[in-house]
Amino acid sequence: MPTDQKKSSADPELQNEGEGSRTATRRYDQGAEQAAKDVGHVKKAADAAKKALEGREGDDLKAAEERGKKHEHR
Numbered sequence: 001m002p003t004d005q006k007k008s009s010a011d012p013e014l015q016n017e018g019e020g021s022r023t024a025t026r027r028y029d030q031g032a033e034q035a036a037k038d039v040g041h042v043k044k045a046a047d048a049a050k051k052a053l054e055g056r057e058g059d060d061l062k063a064a065e066e067r068g069k070k071h072e073h074r
Helices: 003-010 022-037 039-054 058-069
Strands: none
Touching: 022 039, 039 058
16 A cells, blocks of 8 residues: 555545545535635526526426425436
8 A cells, every 4th residue: 555545544534434424514514604605606606596597497497496395306
C-alpha cells in the first residue's frame, strides 16, 4: 500500500462512516448554509428555476412536484 494511502485512511475525514455519516452531514450543512447566505447565488438559482418552469420542461417539473407532494414514485 502506498504511503499516501496509509495517511489518507488514517484521516477521520476520509474514513467511511457508513450511512448517517456525521462528517458528510456537517459538510453538506455548511455548504447549504453558505449557499443560502449568498444572495447572488440564491437569486441566480431562483432565476434558473423560474426559467425552467416557464420553459419546455415546465409541465414535467410541475408533474414531478405533484408526485413528490403525494409521495408517489414512478
